[in-house]
Amino acid sequence: MTQKAFFFHGQRCTGCKTCQLACADYHDLSKEFWYRRVYEVCDGAWKQDSDGCWTADTFAYYTSVACNHCDDPACTKVCPTTAMHKDSETGLVSVDIDKCIGCGYCHMACPYNAPRVDRKKGHSVKCNGCAERVAEGKMPICVEACPMHALEFGDVDEMKKKGEQADFAPLPEKKYTSPNLYASASEHAVPSGSEKGKVMNPLEVM
Amino acid sequence: MMAELPLALFTTLAPIGAGAFIALAVAFFTTKFSDEQLKKIDRMTTIPVVVLVAGFICAFFHLASPMHAFGVFAGLGASPLSNELLAGVVFAVLAIVYWILALAGKLGEGARKGFAAVVAVMAVVFACFTGAAYMMETIASWNTPMVPVAVLGFSLLGGVSLGVLVLALSGVLEDAAKGGFKMAALVVLVIGLVLGVAGLLVQVMSVSGMGNALVDGADLVAAASAPMWIGVVCMVVAAAAAFMALRNSKSTALAAAAPVLAIVGVFAARLAFYAVQLSVGLYVG
Amino acid sequence: AVGGAAATGANLFGATEPALAESEEKIVYTHCAVNCGCCCVWKCHVRDGEIKYIESDNTGSGDFADPQMRACLRGRSARRWLQNSERLNYPMKRAEGAKRGEGKFERISWDEALDTIASEMKRIRETYGDESMYLQYASGVTMGIWGSSPVGRLLNLTGGYLTYYGTYSNGQLMRSSYYTYGEAGGYGSNYHTLQDNELVVMFGSSPVETRMGGTGQGNSLVYAREKHNLRIINIDPRMNDTAAGDNTEWIPIRTGTDAALAAALSYEIISNGWADEEFLHKYCVGYDEETLPESAKGKNASYKDYILGTGYDMTPKTPAWASKITQVPEQRIKDLAREMHEADPVFITQGYGSQRHSNGEATGRAIMVLPQLLGQIGKPGTNDGRRENKIGFAMSGFPAGKNAVKTQIPFFLWYKAIEEPETMTNLNSGIMKAEKLQSGIKFLFNYAGNALTNQHSDINHSHEVLIDESKCEFIVCCDVFMTDSCKYADILLPDLTSQEQVSLVGAPYNDNLKAIIYGQPVYEEKFERRGIYEVCAELAKRLGVYDEYTDGGKTREDWTKKIYEDFRAKNPQIPTWEDGVRQGFYKEARVGELIAHQKFIADPEANPLKTPSGKIEIYSEDLAKIRDTWDLEPGSVEPIPFFYPGFESYQDISEEYPLLIQGYHYKAHTHSSYANNQIVQEAAPHFAWMNPADADARGIKDGDTVKVFNDRGEIRILAKVTPRAMPGHVFIPQGSWHDADMSGDRIDYGGCINTLTIAKPTPLGKCNPQHSNIGQVEKA
Numbered sequence A: 001m002t003q004k005a006f007f008f009h010g011q012r013c014t015g016c017k018t019c020q021l022a023c024a025d026y027h028d029l030s031k032e033f034w035y036r037r038v039y040e041v042c043d044g045a046w047k048q049d050s051d052g053c054w055t056a057d058t059f060a061y062y063t064s065v066a067c068n069h070c071d072d073p074a075c076t077k078v079c080p081t082t083a084m085h086k087d088s089e090t091g092l093v094s095v096d097i098d099k100c101i102g103c104g105y106c107h108m109a110c111p112y113n114a115p116r117v118d119r120k121k122g123h124s125v126k127c128n129g130c131a132e133r134v135a136e137g138k139m140p141i142c143v144e145a146c147p148m149h150a151l152e153f154g155d156v157d158e159m160k161k162k163g164e165q166a167d168f169a170p171l172p173e174k175k176y177t178s179p180n181l182y183a184s185a186s187e188h189a190v191p192s193g194s195e196k197g198k199v200m201n202p203l204e205v206m
Numbered sequence B: 001m002m003a004e005l006p007l008a009l010f011t012t013l014a015p016i017g018a019g020a021f022i023a024l025a026v027a028f029f030t031t032k033f034s035d036e037q038l039k040k041i042d043r044m045t046t047i048p049v050v051v052l053v054a055g056f057i058c059a060f061f062h063l064a065s066p067m068h069a070f071g072v073f074a075g076l077g078a079s080p081l082s083n084e085l086l087a088g089v090v091f092a093v094l095a096i097v098y099w100i101l102a103l104a105g106k107l108g109e110g111a112r113k114g115f116a117a118v119v120a121v122m123a124v125v126f127a128c129f130t131g132a133a134y135m136m137e138t139i140a141s142w143n144t145p146m147v148p149v150a151v152l153g154f155s156l157l158g159g160v161s162l163g164v165l166v167l168a169l170s171g172v173l174e175d176a177a178k179g180g181f182k183m184a185a186l187v188v189l190v191i192g193l194v195l196g197v198a199g200l201l202v203q204v205m206s207v208s209g210m211g212n213a214l215v216d217g218a219d220l221v222a223a224a225s226a227p228m229w230i231g232v233v234c235m236v237v238a239a240a241a242a243f244m245a246l247r248n249s250k251s252t253a254l255a256a257a258a259p260v261l262a263i264v265g266v267f268a269a270r271l272a273f274y275a276v277q278l279s280v281g282l283y284v285g
Numbered sequence C: 001a002v003g004g005a006a007a008t009g010a011n012l013f014g015a016t017e018p019a020l021a022e023s024e025e026k027i028v029y030t031h032c033a034v035n036c037g038c039c040c041v042w043k044c045h046v047r048d049g050e051i052k053y054i055e056s057d058n059t060g061s062g063d064f065a066d067p068q069m070r071a072c073l074r075g076r077s078a079r080r081w082l083q084n085s086e087r088l089n090y091p092m093k094r095a096e097g098a099k100r101g102e103g104k105f106e107r108i109s110w111d112e113a114l115d116t117i118a119s120e121m122k123r124i125r126e127t128y129g130d131e132s133m134y135l136q137y138a139s140g141v142t143m144g145i146w147g148s149s150p151v152g153r154l155l156n157l158t159g160g161y162l163t164y165y166g167t168y169s170n171g172q173l174m175r176s177s178y179y180t181y182g183e184a185g186g187y188g189s190n191y192h193t194l195q196d197n198e199l200v201v202m203f204g205s206s207p208v209e210t211r212m213g214g215t216g217q218g219n220s221l222v223y224a225r226e227k228h229n230l231r232i233i234n235i236d237p238r239m240n241d242t243a244a245g246d247n248t249e250w251i252p253i254r255t256g257t258d259a260a261l262a263a264a265l266s267y268e269i270i271s272n273g274w275a276d277e278e279f280l281h282k283y284c285v286g287y288d289e290e291t292l293p294e295s296a297k298g299k300n301a302s303y304k305d306y307i308l309g310t311g312y313d314m315t316p317k318t319p320a321w322a323s324k325i326t327q328v329p330e331q332r333i334k335d336l337a338r339e340m341h342e343a344d345p346v347f348i349t350q351g352y353g354s355q356r357h358s359n360g361e362a363t364g365r366a367i368m369v370l371p372q373l374l375g376q377i378g379k380p381g382t383n384d385g386r387r388e389n390k391i392g393f394a395m396s397g398f399p400a401g402k403n404a405v406k407t408q409i410p411f412f413l414w415y416k417a418i419e420e421p422e423t424m425t426n427l428n429s430g431i432m433k434a435e436k437l438q439s440g441i442k443f444l445f446n447y448a449g450n451a452l453t454n455q456h457s458d459i460n461h462s463h464e465v466l467i468d469e470s471k472c473e474f475i476v477c478c479d480v481f482m483t484d485s486c487k488y489a490d491i492l493l494p495d496l497t498s499q500e501q502v503s504l505v506g507a508p509y510n511d512n513l514k515a516i517i518y519g520q521p522v523y524e525e526k527f528e529r530r531g532i533y534e535v536c537a538e539l540a541k542r543l544g545v546y547d548e549y550t551d552g553g554k555t556r557e558d559w560t561k562k563i564y565e566d567f568r569a570k571n572p573q574i575p576t577w578e579d580g581v582r583q584g585f586y587k588e589a590r591v592g593e594l595i596a597h598q599k600f601i602a603d604p605e606a607n608p609l610k611t612p613s614g615k616i617e618i619y620s621e622d623l624a625k626i627r628d629t630w631d632l633e634p635g636s637v638e639p640i641p642f643f644y645p646g647f648e649s650y651q652d653i654s655e656e657y658p659l660l661i662q663g664y665h666y667k668a669h670t671h672s673s674y675a676n677n678q679i680v681q682e683a684a685p686h687f688a689w690m691n692p693a694d695a696d697a698r699g700i701k702d703g704d705t706v707k708v709f710n711d712r713g714e715i716r717i718l719a720k721v722t723p724r725a726m727p728g729h730v731f732i733p734q735g736s737w738h739d740a741d742m743s744g745d746r747i748d749y750g751g752c753i754n755t756l757t758i759a760k761p762t763p764l765g766k767c768n769p770q771h772s773n774i775g776q777v778e779k780a
Ligand SMILES: Nc1nc2c(c(=O)[nH]1)N[C@H]1C(S)=C(S)[C@@H](COP(=O)(O)OP(=O)(O)OC[C@H]3O[C@@H](n4cnc5c(=O)[nH]c(N)nc54)[C@H](O)[C@@H]3O)O[C@H]1N2
Pocket: C034, C035, C137, C138, C139, C140, C141, C168, C169, C170, C356, C447, C448, C449, C450, C451, C454, C455, C456, C478, C479, C480, C481, C483, C495, C496, C497, C498, C663, C664, C665, C670, C671, C672, C673, C674, C734, C735, C753, C754, C757, C770, C771
């Protein structure tokens, strides 16, 4: 098996959300079921001096997150039906819609906010790594869409060469699921769990 | 929160329904009932069976594709949910078989005691598994033994309350309360109350020190504190009502109030539980 | 390229999709046509007459260094815009008895629509003269050879029409540039001249938000930042997405005060002896007494006098002085000046944000003077203080022909030319090529524009201007949706979009490559929508100029091919039309650096600028003349780069209206285009950004609905409480759709900032001061 992985170039990402919407276009998703979401982390305090001048230590950065097709997926572990499964060839994690009962445990367990239950469809839905495109030798839609070339996809050994396994806010510590998300983090990135690592666009990632 | 309603109902009703069988087992071990009395008890056992089945129906409605539900055991061993459901199904099958046999008059005294004991043990296992199904490493606020402890507590507390009602409606509570049942039931009741309330409080309060990139545990606790305290108060009052029913065994009103309060209290406690769900990473409900 | 992705998988659009549909999928290339400063390829996967999904340019290595015309989030979502059920499908007239602005229409036949328009055109032209005909500023169809030229051609062939100069985009900067460098364009060097480790100083600019395509300047800046390890300083009252980037320092500045900061930087540069006097003496006019023109000598009129405190206002422009205006700490100003002095080269640039203010012309010039003082112009890695440049083929557009009417009004003053044309002169209203207006606008054609209301300042005022049928007697709108402007139409026409017709882009705004995009109709024409070329041909028939208009019967496709072949005759390397259509687009390798004024700097005598002096005019005699002759608020125009606060500025805030309300261009839409495409708005909703201090003081929490209001109106919008907002400000994305009951309370639930902006022109260019507003916010 060759495990597939994403590489995320945090130093390039501008938070434009093209990845998210290209995915939504291709997979015909509505707002409730984005497969990819872009998180804004931001913090800072303002000080005014006696002349009325302002200084701030504000920083901000964006992180584009879908399913990371983890080595140790939290979603498959809790899935009672094995509908959520890891492909033996590619390591991509996806939902077998004939098995899924839509219990939502994968949704609860995943610390990357990836799966959701679509009650209309009757099963959970999430990024499948554009498996059908990958099988044809194409890139996932989101990767090909990013105007900043901040997303890459390929064999994990290749992605590993480009950066570290993602371990910065707003993501969970990598130890939980060992995500196949490698990254060159923004210079502003703060560690997972940091006080300053709060998501500032909660309404956009619901 | 709305999405969790069916689950909250399931995790309220099923453990309480199961707990009632514990109370019945205790009754059988501590009291010698006449055949006539047993018949009445068996008929009134419909109540916990209905509570149990209602719980399972709620769980079923929580599923987006209940048609595929036969596949839920594929994850046995690995998936805590599969384990819970297996425990639930084993318990339910045992309980219902027991109940049918009892109704049909096929259980002699020894067989009844033995069977009731097995059902009771299975009820404890089921209650624990129901709680344990929520323990996952990636949900920091749930990943504590306090969760199964609390559900076991709910099961014992609610179960004894419901069991007392069954006995009261069967007209046998007075007899039972004269013997060892009163003390034994009281012990289980108190254990249930302590485990339930302490489990809930410890688990919920510990969340205030947690947080992730999206939410602060303290905010979750603040939001959960109303249902939590409602739950605690209702459970304490339920236990008191059950206790008084045992002491004043003629009052069916008290006996009826206890399980109703227990169900309300446990349900509120469960809502508080879901309200403090806190991922180690990103989770939006 | 047909059927290229036929096997995209049965589960793509639901597992139940029958497999047979797959074989019918075809790929059609077209392009985005709106006015966003980019132009991207849409590779449409079409099945059963509908786009199923859109890919973009994915040719070449896909590497960061290998440009692809990748569409942004808006382009990638466009199928839901094109195939929206709310599209205009039939010609309509204003309903019997309905007033303009009510939005009540009745479906009519094309014949009735065209007959009515033609007869009104005739009647109004005969009654009021050629100058009464107007083609409104509109940028909904910007990319490609077509635009609104068919309407222009029709109007020209029937006697001509009143035109405008300037744009909502950069009207102020065009004036600044004109009086400084002798050209009205706002562009300097491109980002490809950036050098290793150099310093970039940006005022009012966020190319990663305003040039979002894969070959836009946003991409180029991020690429150069990484490749050259740039250090970027981004000056903006809000921490824009460019300022948030790596290697970038954000300096928050009070909105509308960049000229004061620039003056203090000049003060530091001059008083520390860092000014490049040799450069200033050789290439510039008016830096010091010595280089002033004769007319200005002996009056302490030089820039140096102004800065050091010996000029007309006798105020030294020290960092301490500027810090109180800009709210940038004194020490930070001093440090910035030093950094700019020590850096070599330094790339100093401005976007259009700092100039879209009531004092914008002065601000534009104040920023331009900085590279002049430092001698940082004309060599690699430098810029002349204007916006970063772009590149494209010089393919001509559809020919509009010659206009017999010469008179021009500023783009912004169309409302005045309707309301009180008799008052407008060259000296009070910037009328060009005439001393005053003859008639004012009586017939208005609005093609692919929303600047009757939504995009123009003060919607509640525009409403009053437009509803008076005795003033502008006839309004035609041609659009694809029922926009707010369309509600004021007498006849409303349903257009085909560029993607639904043959189209061609030869001169995209791309930053870094020359490209051509060959657009083919993505699906058959639907409903009764008709393209503007054909509509104008029908009108031409009715007005007796059909042959001239169509040049003997040419169709849109005929013209497109002709324009292409004419261009190919001079550029034989580009593909044949057929090959081009087959491959969808054509790219030439990344173009190298463009350095502003390189030739002039190399040899100023041989290559003089087009200014009166042939040099860079720090002191402009033309501006001195304007100051002395025009009807102006005192102190609003000066011959040198200077600071004045303008109206609706920080000086005007009060207890009633203590906040500065500033707009910006947002990723969720291109102006109002695509702003009705729900999915994009859900991904990137509209928020009014507020600093936590301002929000707390008003009891406002993140996500609350707030009312933002001033004397001109009130909007409702969600608050975003963020430290990315400078205190004292509210930031509202421009372009959302106005949504108010105009016969009731007029509260705009759409959150359109132009409910709050002021319809008062800037002094010199008579432009849109749309980023200058004061007001208040309360929890709704
Ligand atoms: N407050 C404030 N106001 C501003 C600005 C600001 O910064 N602040 N910015 C200003 C600037 S820079 C500009 S350029 C203007 C832009 O203002 P406009 O030129 O009005 O641009 P849009 O709002 O995009 O409106 C374009 C219209 O074209 C329509 N359209 C799109 N495609 C087609 C088509 O194929 N055919 C037809 N017939 N119609 C089509 C759209 O539906 C829309 O109604 O706004 C200005 N307004």
